[in-house]
Amino acid sequence: MLIKEIRVTPVAFRDPPLLNAAGVHEPWALRTIVEVVTDEGLTGLGETYGDLGHLEKVRATARELLGLDVHSTNEIYARVSASVGEAVTDLHGLTGVATREKSVDRVFSPFEVACLDIRGKAIGRPVSDLLGGSIRSAVPYSAYLFYKWAGHPGEPADRFGAALDPAGLVEQARLLIGEYGFQSIKLKGGVFPPEQEIEATLALRDAFPNHPLRLDPNAMWSPETSIEVGRALSGVLEYLEDPTGDIGPMAEVAAEVPMPLATNMCVVTFEHLPPAIRLGAIGVLLCDHHYWGGLVRSTQLARLCETFGIELSMHSNSHLGISLAAMTHLASTIPNLAHSCDTHTPWQDGQDVVAPGALRFVDGAVPVPTGPGLGIELDRDALAVMHEQYLKCGVTARDDTSYMRRFDPSFSAARPRW
Ligand code: GKR
Ligand code: MG
Numbered sequence: 001m002l003i004k005e006i007r008v009t010p011v012a013f014r015d016p017p018l019l020n021a022a023g024v025h026e027p028w029a030l031r032t033i034v035e036v037v038t039d040e041g042l043t044g045l046g047e048t049y050g051d052l053g054h055l056e057k058v059r060a061t062a063r064e065l066l067g068l069d070v071h072s073t074n075e076i077y078a079r080v081s082a083s084v085g086e087a088v089t090d091l092h093g094l095t096g097v098a099t100r101e102k103s104v105d106r107v108f109s110p111f112e113v114a115c116l117d118i119r120g121k122a123i124g125r126p127v128s129d130l131l132g133g134s135i136r137s138a139v140p141y142s143a144y145l146f147y148k149w150a151g152h153p154g155e156p157a158d159r160f161g162a163a164l165d166p167a168g169l170v171e172q173a174r175l176l177i178g179e180y181g182f183q184s185i186k187l188k189g190g191v192f193p194p195e196q197e198i199e200a201t202l203a204l205r206d207a208f209p210n211h212p213l214r215l216d217p218n219a220m221w222s223p224e225t226s227i228e229v230g231r232a233l234s235g236v237l238e239y240l241e242d243p244t245g246d247i248g249p250m251a252e253v254a255a256e257v258p259m260p261l262a263t264n265m266c267v268v269t270f271e272h273l274p275p276a277i278r279l280g281a282i283g284v285l286l287c288d289h290h291y292w293g294g295l296v297r298s299t300q301l302a303r304l305c306e307t308f309g310i311e312l313s314m315h316s317n318s319h320l321g322i323s324l325a326a327m328t329h330l331a332s333t334i335p336n337l338a339h340s341c342d343t344h345t346p347w348q349d350g351q352d353v354v355a356p357g358a359l360r361f362v363d364g365a366v367p368v369p370t371g372p373g374l375g376i377e378l379d380r381d382a383l384a385v386m387h388e389q390y391l392k393c394g395v396t397a398r399d400d401t402s403y404m405r406r407f408d409p410s411f412s413a414a415r416p417r418w
Pocket of ligand 2: 216
């Protein structure tokens with residue numbers, strides 16, 4: 001099965017004003033949809049970031065993959081590696097340092113997922129079977145809470161409303177849990193001083209005594225502040241995510257707080273594992289196939305983590321259904337996935353390039369699609385609409401900080417803030 005054609009389509013979809021350490025989400029979020037077509041007429045789907053620097057690398061690489069066999073993912077990886085060039089840095093800075101190795105893995109990922117989709121379709125088996133088979137029939141996700149404005153400035157309030165204090169977050173949690181049935185909660189912090197985020201976390205604990213909770217300030221705190229917050233939330237959090245930046249400071253904090261530390265910022269590529277393991281910096285790794293080099297490499301990562309006693313959870317950015325399907329297949333096969341995965345799906349509020357029906361949430365979990373490949377279908381009309389939105393929206397790279405500065409010119413995303 002040889003690759004005959006690759007279509008790379010950037011898309012944009014509406015995103016609410018979610019606050020984070022970098023600033024605030026812009027009205028449009030970007031993704032790139034990859035379609036790989038074989039000489040036998042099978043099409044596989046992949047989804048990746050939409051930032052222009054990354055999109056250009058994906059486009060340039062696509063040309064280098066024509067004629068390769070969809071089973072030859074080692075050869076595909078080598079071609080990606082040869083074509084990627086220098087690392088590109090994200091403007092939002094929320095997913096750790098950019099390295100060349102990480103850039104290769106990020107560009108390779110959507111092609112690998114699309115090839116697995118094709119291979120599954122060719123033999124009539126789901127992608128999870130190609131990864132060794134599901135060990136859970138549904139994958140639990142967490143309610144991903146954000147401080148947020150009621151609406152984008154100059155626009156009416158969106159249906160989620162404002163959440164700028166503990167009561168607002170508890171209400172947001174009730175809405176998301178009511179609609180999706182989530183059984184655990186993640187709060188995106190790093191927005192307000194730590195005392196306020198501790199208060200919000202305790203309010204969530206009171207309102208949802210049986211939901212495991214985690215807090216993620218995206219490295220906005222010094223090691224000293226992180227230790228204070230960790231101690232204040234003893235017995236409250238299943239894990240504390242990226243309280244501070246870099247492996248050394250994380251290890252310092254890990255030694256002093258009662259809960260495990262998790263990361264999607266200081267361990268983001270294989271070369272970070274040896275120092276993190278040596279120093280005992282993390283107890284939980286948030287894997288994300290979009291930058292860990294696709295699905296097979298993510299299962300290898302999971303195995304490595306198991307060897308060193310590190311549990312897994314899963315990271316997400318704003319994404320569409322191709323990503324959700326791939327995340328679900330992958331997560332269904334990982335034994336040491338000990339926590340609910342992150343997803344931004346509720347914030348997309350039904351916008352998708354995937355035809356309805358294949359993906360749904362039942363009690364906060366997505367049943368693993370059982371159809372061939374990823375088990376989803378591309379909605380071509382939706383893809384065309386979202387591509388048109390991309391061409392018109394004027395956003396070419398996620399930049400939460402510049403958007404925030406339009407409303408608060410003094411805003412700084414420098415870390416640590418507290
Ligand atoms: O969407 O604002 C966001 C998140 O902050 C996201 O960009 C992060 O990468 O969810 C992520 C995280 O866990 O750090
Ligand atoms: Mg995080």
